[in-house]
Structure formats: C-alpha cells, structure tokens
Amino acid sequence: MEGIGGDSASVASPLPQWGHDAWRIYQYYLDKTTPHTAYRWIGTLVVAAIYCLRVYYVQGFYIVSYGLGIYLLNLLIGFLSPLVDPELEVTDGPLLPTKGSDEFKPFIRRLPEFKFWYSMTKAFCIAFVMTFFSVFDVPVFWPILLCYWIVLFVLTMRRQIAHMIKYKYIPFSFGKQVSFNRIYIFSTLII
Numbered sequence: 001m002e003g004i005g006g007d008s009a010s011v012a013s014p015l016p017q018w019g020h021d022a023w024r025i026y027q028y029y030l031d032k033t034t035p036h037t038a039y040r041w042i043g044t045l046v047v048a049a050i051y052c053l054r055v056y057y058v059q060g061f062y063i064v065s066y067g068l069g070i071y072l073l074n075l076l077i078g079f080l081s082p083l084v085d086p087e088l089e090v091t092d093g094p095l096l097p098t099k100g101s102d103e104f105k106p107f108i109r110r111l112p113e114f115k116f117w118y119s120m121t122k123a124f125c126i127a128f129v130m131t132f133f134s135v136f137d138v139p140v141f142w143p144i145l146l147c148y149w150i151v152l153f154v155l156t157m158r159r160q161i162a163h164m165i166k167y168k169y170i171p172f173s174f175g176k177q178v179s180f181n182r183i184y185i186f187s188t189l190i191i
Contacts, residue, residue: 060137078116107171
C-alpha cells in the first residue's frame with residue numbers, strides 16, 4: 001500500500017518540475033539583462049513599435065490601447081515618485097531634503113527602474129496578445145479617448161512636477177557628479 005502512494009506522486013511530479021525548471025531558466029536570463037539598461041529599453045521600444053504597428057494595421061483595439069496608456073501612466077508616476085512621500089508618511093527613515101541646509105539623501109524610487117522596464121514590457125506584450133482576440137475590439141470613437149488620456153496625462157504630470165518643486169527633488173541622476181575644478185584640471189592635462 002505504501003508503494004501505491006509513492007508511485008502516483010512520482011508520476012505527477014514531472015510536469016510541475018518542468019514548469020519550475022522553465023521558470024528558473026526564464027529568471028536566469030531575466031537576471032542577466034539587469035546590467036544592460038540601454039539594450040533592455042531598446043527592446044521595449046521595438047516591442048512598443050510592433051504593438052503600435054499592429055493597432056494601426058488592424059484599425060481597432062483602442063480600448064486596449066487606452067487601458068495600456070493608463071497603466072503606463074500609473075507606472076510612470078511610481079517611477080517618478082520617492083519611496084517615502086513626505087506628504088503621506090512621517091517616518092524616522094530617510095526623507096527628502098526640504099531646505100538647503102538639510103543633509104543630502106539619495107533619491108530612492110517607489111518603483112525601481114528594472115521593475116518599471118519589466119512591467120512596461122509585459123504590458124506591451126499582453127496588449128499585443130489581446131489584439132488577436134476580437135472580444136477586446138470594442139468599437140469606440142478613439143479621438144475622445146485620446147483627448148481624455150492627454151488631459152489626464154497633463155493634469156497628473158502637473159501635480160507630480162508641483163510635488164517635485166515643493167520637496168526639491170529630481171528623480172533622475174546622470175552618474176557621479178564631478179566638480180568643475182576636476183574637469184578643469186583634467187582638461188589642462190590633456191591639452
């Protein structure tokens with residue numbers, strides 16, 4: 001009797017094991033793309049262009065595109081927002097400096113760049129797959145959706161920029177900051 005339970009468990013285990021192995025391989029290659037930021041974003045732009053060409057070619061799926069736009073706007077807000085929002089939370093952890101005399105604390109995003117890229121790429125892929133099913137092709141007057149999305153984008157970005165100005169932070173960094181003296185000394189050594 002003990003052998004019967006053991007045999008059925010070993011017969012059912014290859015499928016979950018195969019799924020687990022496939023997930024590990026996928027995660028391995030995903031992890032290998034982490035340091036290649038420019039190539040990842042170029043790949044995402046290619047996927048976005050393929051999606052746009054598909055929607056243009058089919059002349060439909062505007063609701064899917066509108067939903068994708070709202071989702072991407074939500075991701076962008078998370079990418080531009082600090083991890084700890086001074087308006088919402090008062091914590092003992094690192095906060096954004098509000099005065100010139102405050103100590104500098106690096107900007108920590110609510111949504112890191114890798115997760116932003118990954119979520120955006122997945123969203124374009126899912127939206128692309130949705131364009132092959134006619135149930136998602138709801139007939140709408142697309143200029144109204146486009147105008148509404150533009151108004152929503154402008155209002156949201158205006159609020160986000162006002163938040164950045166109020167708490168004096170910039171969500172982008174372009175590498176290590178170099179002082180002017182170092183640049184001058186380096187340029188005189190080259191010449």
